[in-house]
Amino acid sequence: MSQxxxxxxxxxxxxxxxxxxxxxxxxxxxxxxxGLPRWLPFLDRLAESRTVIVPSLPGYPGATGHxxxxxxxxxxxxxxxxxxxxxxxxxxxxxASVGGAFxxxxxxxxxxxxxxxxxxxxxxxFDDREPAADPWAQRKDVLPGLLCADPANWTGxxxxxxxxxxxxxxxEMTRASEAAARAFWPLGNTRLEKRLGLISAPTLILWGDxxxxxxxxxxxxxxxxxxGATRVETVADAGHLAYLDQxxxxxxxxxxxxx
Numbered sequence: 001m002s003q004x005x006x007x008x009x010x011x012x013x014x015x016x017x018x019x020x021x022x023x024x025x026x027x028x029x030x031x032x033x034x035g036l037p038r039w040l041p042f043l044d045r046l047a048e049s050r051t052v053i054v055p056s057l058p059g060y061p062g063a064t065g066h067x068x069x070x071x072x073x074x075x076x077x078x079x080x081x082x083x084x085x086x087x088x089x090x091x092x093x094x095x096a097s098v099g100g101a102f103x104x105x106x107x108x109x110x111x112x113x114x115x116x117x118x119x120x121x122x123x124x125x126f127d128d129r130e131p132a133a134d135p136w137a138q139r140k141d142v143l144p145g146l147l148c149a150d151p152a153n154w155t156g157x158x159x160x161x162x163x164x165x166x167x168x169x170x171x172e173m174t175r176a177s178e179a180a181a182r183a184f185w186p187l188g189n190t191r192l193e194k195r196l197g198l199i200s201a202p203t204l205i206l207w208g209d210x211x212x213x214x215x216x217x218x219x220x221x222x223x224x225x226x227x228g229a230t231r232v233e234t235v236a237d238a239g240h241l242a243y244l245d246q247x248x249x250x251x252x253x254x255x256x257x258x259x
Contacts, residue, residue, distance in 0.1 A: 014065025022047030032097025035060030059179025124192030
């Protein structure tokens with residue numbers, strides 16, 4: 001796997017890394033829990049036919065500035081800045097998990113900023129009859145099996161990348177968890193259901209059949225709420241971060257949707 005080109009933009013005075021690889025129409029990706037400590041096979045699949053642009057959200061690997069964001073509006077506007085500065089305004093957008101909630105917010109609040117939309121087990125909703133699991137309340141040894149069908153895929157994601165400081169790396173991953181918690185605690189509920197009806201972009205919703213964080217029934221709740229044409233697909237043998245468990249299948253579904 002060759003490495004992507006790396007650039008940096010500033011959001012609220014803090015650096016945010018932008019990775020770019022591939023050729024063809026632009027496609028943005030907002031990652032899920034854990035962010036992107038490293039480039040992934042899933043992204044390479046997308047880059048075979050698209051220019052894949054991957055911004056790091058504040059506080060995630062490759063970015064700082066999450067402590068400046070105190071409200072949900074702060075986060076949404078920060079993501080809007082990142083989308084603009086990464087050159088993604090108007091491009092197709094993929095979002096997963098916590099990144100999926102922000103991708104949906106972009107499509108709802110700034111519809112001109114999103115072409116087609118793909119959401120992979122997005123946060124943002126909560127149903128007390130089928131409550132989501134709280135990823136911030138789990139023991140470290142339990143979390144990999146909740147986030148991925150194959151726990152080794154999560155362990156591999158968050159392992160220190162080549163060149164990382166072995167002492168500082170655990171602190172960086174803790175910071176990523178803190179950033180997600182600031183945006184989505186408790187239980188990922190941002191009352192996104194109130195804004196789903198504003199989404200007119202054609203939307204693909206992908207859900208791992210072994211998602212242990214968000215019940216698969218939430219896929220139907222998203223599909224029902226979104227105004228635009230929406231399709232739901234289940235990813236076999238995949239957990240919450242389906243793009244780690246089944247990179248080829250998830251990439252194929254997304255590229256087919258975007259055309």
